[in-house]
Amino acid sequence: MTRIDVKSMTTEELVNRFVLIAFDQDAAIRHDDNATYNRLFEQMETIKDELRSRPGDQRHALVRLFEHPNIQVRLKSAIATLALVPDAARHVLQGIADSRGYPQAGDAGMTLNALDRGIFEPT
């Protein structure tokens, strides 16, 4: 894999990269390819870390993905912004959990569950 030079990317490019990774995650989930998914998970973490490190915490730029047509993009953008806009992000997660769009609906429900139980404290 070519290492992504996230430092040289603009926030806009990072957001686009975030979306593309989510698309690939969606495909990996649908094909039960957890090895690929987990590799993509780490890539997305790199993007999120870079956005967070930028002045003003640029993860805010992910909020506009809350209405993205792809369910995995909505799921991941909501999780990534739980610490910044908790109510809005939870609302997105609840919508996914109620949508019967499995397996992401299950993932969203388990995330809300972990939040409620205090296992997950977003930072």
Place this chain on the structure above:
Amino acid sequence: MSRSYADDPVNSRQRADERSAPDEIAHSHTERLLRDARNATLFHHRMRMLDIEAQHRLRQYHSHFDRNQPRVPAGHSDGGQWTSAGGGQSGSEPQTLSDATPDNDWKPGAQYANRRGRGSGPIRNGEQWSEPEPGQLIRLDFAKARANDAIARVQEIDPSWQPQRSVSNSIEAQISEYEVIAEQARARLRELELPPIIPKSKPSSSKERNDIAREVAGWLLRNRGNIIERAKWLDESEAAIDAYLDPPKTLEELQRAAAEGGKKGYQIHHIVEQKSAEDDKFPRSMIDAPDNLVRIPTYKHWEINGWYGRQNEAFGKQSPREYLRNKDWNERLRVGLDALREHGVLKR
């Protein structure tokens, strides 16, 4: 028995009109027939395009497509070479996604001949001029053509749809923006919730057949009361598809079903995962105890197993399976029951 038009009391007013203005009615019928024919044609066209989309997605997946390993398309002087930066195209991807004419002037291969290619000098991005890297312009052309094509296909069905756009100030940003736009369009097609395409001929691999059957099951679950055209080969998955549509059940119902034994379309599922419990030295007598066993739809069993193995922000960025390592039985049981609940198997 077919019902005649004249027998229908609901249409009595229309019949009166028919008597008073036969030409108008005849014209109206003709209009309706023409509209139906147009709708049928449009529907057929949509189905065909979705089939192409499905094939594209399968090819993309099976080609082990990796956006971080861009390649210059075949047929070009740089064909097949890896390019320097991320955000590219796989050489195995088709150049067009449908046979619909895209709303741009792109023709396969044509622009490549017109491009100056490697060392072609600076190009302008907004207010900035930048020097393209080898292969970058070709990737940009490809990304733009795919985005325009995808937009056109969505707008045939949803004319008002527009993708979200962003400002790009580099060639790489433009490429990634076009890719994002194309994926937005594909996502919109899925969002329109048209039924999945079922190939008439039986796919050769069981994995492919299962993927399609699960897509059908998911669509039917989200679109209760709707029907879907089926193919004979899908009969082998009928029990599993039907089972997937089960409403959530109580724990007692699920446990009782497990005690009755296996059933086509269902799996005996361990609430506390058996492999990790065994690795952590829990006795088989606990793992296989009747209260740890439930009979659930096979596809749900696969979904939950898949979820356990994927890294997850809510579990310290580990997979739930890793998170549960060295945890006590109660915590495993809690997660196992929550997973059943959140995946729509266990009643709340």
